[in-house]
Amino acid sequence: MPELTTHNEFIARHIGPRDSDVAAMLELLGYASLEALLDSVIPESIKGSSVLEMTAGLSEADALAKIKAIAAKNQQFKTYIGQGYYGTHTPAPILRNLLENPAWYTAYTPYQPEISQGRLEALLNFQTLISDLSGLPIANASLLDEATAAAEAMTFCKRLSKNKASNTFFASQHCHPQTLDVLRTRAEPLGIEVVVGDEREIGDVGAYFGALLQYPASNGDIFDYRELVERFHAVGALVGVAADLLALCLLTPPGEFGADVAIGSAQRFGVPLGFGGPHAAYFATREAFKRDMPGRLVGVSVDRFGKPALRLAMQTREQHIRREKATSNICTAQVLLANIASMYAVYHGPRGLTAIAQRVHQLTAILAQGLSQLGYSVEQQAFFDTLSVASGAQTAALHAKARAAGINLREVDAERLGLSLDETTTPAAVEALWAVFADGQELPVFAELASSVAARLPQALLRRSAILAHPVFNRYHSETELMRYLRKLADKDLALDRSMIPLGSCTMKLNATSEMIPVTWAEFGNLHPFAPSEQSQGYRQLTDELEAMLCAATGYDGVSLQPNSGAQGEYAGLLAIRAYHRSRGDEQRDICLIPQSAHGTNPATASMAGMRVVVTSCDSLGNVDIEDLRAKAIEHKERLAALMITYPSTHGVFEEGIREICQIVHDNGGQVYIDGANMNAMVGLCAPGQFGGDVSHLNLHKTFCIPHGGGGPGVGPIGVKAHLIPFLPGHDKMARKQGAVSAAPFGSASILPITWMYISMMGGEGLKRASQLAILNANYIARRLEEHYPVLYTGSNSLVAHECILDLRPLKETSGISVDDVAKRLIDFGFHAPTMSFPVAGTLMIEPTESESKQELDRFCDAMIAIREEIRAVEHGAVAADSSPLKNAPHTAAELVGEWNHGYSREQAVYPLASLVEAKYWPPVGRVDNVFGDRNLVCACPSIEAYQEA
Structure with missing residues (x-):
């Protein structure tokens, strides 16, 4: 009789090796069981320290049903809180072809540029978008969020300011409150004093090494900062401006009124609210400061054929070189979210973005005029999308009435409230807001106001410069074109959907579809992080349960x-x-x-x-x-x-x-x-x-x-x-x-469901099994490769943990072949390289994870062994190092069909193993010249003139 209870199939889906594979790998290692292997790996002093209960996990269907019920506890109100977070529409082709596409979300950081040209191009588009809108020539490939970007700007200003005697930073009281909070957190351990005040009333600015201003202000005002910026510059201080990207489609950019740094969030360019994240922050600055900019920077270089190729420029991150002298520990970006924002701009183009911005502003102007007709005082004379309303003694009642209508307004104080409109706002939504404030009065007539209300942007600060003139922002406006563009970029890259990514310390394991599905549910995506707590009870349950899970996993x-x-x-x-x-x-x-x-x-x-x-x-x-x-x-x-x-x-x-x-x-x-x-x-x-x-x-x-x-x-x-x-x-x-x-x-609350799903489906038994197989897989690779490459470090029983380090330094001495050469040759075999030269220069650190099958582990080992044979041919003098396929790797399709000047065959170049004939990854560029890229730094899309010349 068949089993009638729900079967948890997920553990076997997540873990690669089958039972027969496990037995074969254990046999090679000389152990009778996983338990015996682990007994030799885990030190006696910490055995038995786990407090994780060996529970059974849920099936994929049951876990999805359970998290769906949790999500349903979140209430989706119409939200006008603003404060740096806004409703937006994620275009459906971007949702399907990018956010939900494993070719994009399973890729790794593009340190290996030859296999990352697609996402590097998307990031270059993002940098160009930011540079164009901010009016500053250098933008990085994103930071974590607006508040932490502001903190980076503060320490950036401290480092570069000419006012060296000062240890005081001015922050406008018109900055978003959460930004001020993070600034204070970051400043205190460094001995920096943050002075928060009204920039319109500031006296002597000589006491400050830098300043942060908000544009438009958090309460909606638009201030002209030109004179103030000049005053700060006169005393050697630097000025950062936190600017709203959509507003910059219509307003003078910070770079044009003297700002040294512009920071902010790209969230409203197609990235859901997600209860606060993840969202891509941006950071832009002047050309003179490019080498002090935190984070990653995509630049244009050339490959060995002289063909343009992208790479991470100046990619030796300062925390690895300067270590305790580093001013930032930034080690990541928000690439997936930056790519969504960049494609949002590509899809809409300059006209589309400007139209969205104009529509949001016009609706805000209509709303403001209607509120005035209803007897309310709107505090802003000039604004973009945000208003603060003097609501007096009615404030609490207005909030209550709004929530009863499914609407969230911003809580400013006991006598004022705020409203921020966005891309999702409609005329009907404006009328619904008037109804909250009307208190029995007749509502304004929307059509009449729409035909008569003038824009409320300050004339002196209207944008005069063009935006997004590069062809990439002016072509892909049909869904057909965008779909093909995204496919073209994805095809250039290697991600987990193509092959194992054996990076040590980076744990590139399966990101299962069932784990990813809840991320795009509206119940998780549409919540504002500052919505009243009673509306986010689903998130509260999710975070409480996840915290308990992580406590159990870690002790x-x-x-x-x-x-x-x-x-x-x-x-x-x-x-x-x-x-x-x-x-x-x-x-x-x-x-x-x-x-x-x-x-x-x-x-x-x-x-x-x-x-x-x-x-x-x-x-x-x-x-x-x-x-x-x-x-x-x-x-x-x-x-x-x-x-x-x-x-x-x-x-x-x-x-x-x-x-x-x-x-x-x-x-x-x-x-x-x-x-x-x-x-x-x-x-x-x-x-x-x-x-x-x-x-x-x-x-x-x-x-x-x-x-x-x-x-x-x-x-x-x-x-x-x-x-x-x-x-x-x-x-x-x-x-x-x-x-x-x-x-x-x-x-980054909206991606927490991924981990909740993983732990729920694996259960304690599955999580333990994953750890065991991660260790088994790493030791299997180490054992298969140890006769070809020395394994640098092992434990007392000649075993490793979840990763192993291969020492290629002796081979450099005997053959002239470097760790870089091996990494690039692996591309011809269809693999991302292991972690290069960390933690030891001249080595490769390999972490296979538990998700990779024995077949994939063997495919990788076969590639590494074949490469060792090519190195041996150099060692024996059968081929010169410079004439070896290792030095010329990776090999492109264009090279294959052109004139062939190598001393080895085309087949050896591109099909070094027979298994590659069936499924070949073709790198779009040859080996990229890193030195050229740093010496000739270009980190935005080329100008129209350069594009036309090309």
């Missing part, structure tokens, strides 16, 4: 979901430690111990948190030198604040002494921050919160299945022990008001 007592990247999670974790010490009167504790092998964001984060970094040594096996750590902990006992350590180690090994390491730090008064980047090796097997950690950040875009999206979104929540719970990030919309690290209380 911690509390979780904050607010940090919207791993770097933000690091920062929030160190802020919690810092606040804890201060609550105990230990304000002198400012030393952070960091092993020399640590990821560059660790020392950068410690510096941002006001700590001084002391580096501890590693031994020859890559482990933390415990005696050196002990000596330095004792030396700095009175000032020791924290240890930052990654576990399993950055070298991919479970260090035996982790409990002892944690105890040493605790004995000397410090707290232990365990970087959770490698949590994929621990879930269900051991728990950092149980073997000595006080706080960890988690990469939900790694271990817990949120996709990388081409380089973002990320989510980096922190788990803490009970004594640190009072110091988790706060927010004006939460019980604890201070300490926000991102603009929204729950960060």
Whole structure:
């Protein structure tokens, strides 16, 4: 008789190897069972520390039904709160062909440019969009949100200001409140004083190294900042302007009235509200400041044939070079969301965007005139889309009446309220708003006002310069054209929908369709992050349950979901430690111990948190030198604040002494921050919160299945022990008001359903199985390749954790073939390269994850072995290094059909393995010249003249 209960098929869908494959891999490794293998991998001191219950997961259908019921508890009101978040329409072809397309959302950060030309082009479009609208020549490829972009602008101004004596930053009281909160959080550990005031009443500006202004103001006013900017410049201060992109279609851009930096959000360009994120922020600045700009920058270079090719320009991120001297720990962007915004601009074009902006403004002007007819005082003379209304004693009653009608207005104070219109507003919506305010009066006649109301934009600030003149913004306006453009770009790239992406430390695992489906549901997408709490009970249930799940997975007592990247999670974790010490009167504790092998964001984060970094040594096996750590902990006992350590180690090994390491730090008064980047090796097997950690950040875009999206979104929540719970990030919309690290209380809330679905479907049993198979797969690859490439670090039983490092340095000595050559040759085999030269220069770090099948692991190993044979041919003198396919890789189709001048065959170049004939990935460009790109920096779409010449 068949099984009648619902079967959970998801675990087998998520995990690649079948039972027979597992047996074969274990046989190669010499172990009789997974348990025996894990017994040899996991150190004795931390075995059994997991507190995760071995529950069964839900089926995909049951999990979707359950989360649908949770989503239904969210109430979808018409929302006019604004404050940096607006309703928008995501064009259906962008929704289907980009946001819901794994070719776009499963791609990795485009560090390997030859296999990333599609998303690099989309990001170049984004940079061009921002540069055009802001009036500033250099824009980056996006930041996390508007508030954190403002914080980056503050430290940017501090670094570059000529007013070196000042440690004070001016922020307009007209900035969005959440921006001011994040500014205060970032400023305090750095000793920066943030003065919030009315820029119209500011006196001597000589006390400031920089300033932040909002344009239009958060309350709706549009101020002329030209004279004020000149005053700041006269004393050597820099000026940042937080500007609304849609408004900039109609208003003079910040770059044209003297701003040094423009920041803001691209959310209203087609990205749903999503209860606060993820959304792409932007950052634009002057040409002279380009090398100090935080984040990533797409530039135009050439490949080895002289053909234009895109790449990340100046891509050696400052946190890896400058480490504790870095001014930013930014390690990610919001690429998927920036690409949506860029394609929104491509689809609508300059005329379409301008028409949307004009329509929003005209509806706002009509609304304002009608409110005046109803006897209300609108406080703005000039505005774009936002009004503040003097509502007096009726304010509370008006809010109540609005909510009864399914409408949210902005809560300003007891006697004023606010309204922000957007792309989704209709004439009927304006009439519904009048009805809220009418109190029995006859409503204004919309048609009469529409025919008579004049624009309310200030004449002196109307935009005179053109926008988006490049052909890319003037062609793809039919759905047919846009669909084909998106397909063309996707075809240029390698993502998980084509092949394994074996990046160490990056955990490129399956992002299952069932996990992704809820992301685009309106019940999750249409909520404003500052809507009244009773309207977001579905989100409340989701976040409460997810926090409990993550506590169970990590062994911690509390979780904050607010940090919207791993770097933000690091920062929030160190802020919690810092606040804890201060609550105990230990304000002198400012030393952070960091092993020399640590990821560059660790020392950068410690510096941002006001700590001084002391580096501890590693031994020859890559482990933390415990005696050196002990000596330095004792030396700095009175000032020791924290240890930052990654576990399993950055070298991919479970260090035996982790409990002892944690105890040493605790004995000397410090707290232990365990970087959770490698949590994929621990879930269900051991728990950092149980073997000595006080706080960890988690990469939900790694271990817990949120996709990388081409380089973002990320989510980096922190788990803490009970004594640190009072110091988790706060927010004006939460019980604890201070300490926000991102603009929204729950960060990138709309992608949290992905992790909820993953954990719910896997259950404790599935999560443990995933960790076991991640370790098995990594050891299988290490064993298959160790006779061809030395495995640099292993544990005491010659085993690795979830990733392994291949040492190619000896091959460089014997053959002249570099790690770059191997990475580029892998493209000819249809693979993204492993992580290059991190954590050790001249190495490849491989992480296969549990999602890859044995067949795919073997395909990768076969490719690496074939490449080793090509290297051996160079070593034996059968072919010169410069004449090897390794030096000429990757090989393009255009090269194949042209004149062939190589000493090897076309077949060896493009079909080095027979299996490639059936499914060949063709790179669109040859090897990209990085040096040329940095020396000849172009980071926006070429001018029309250059385009025509080409």
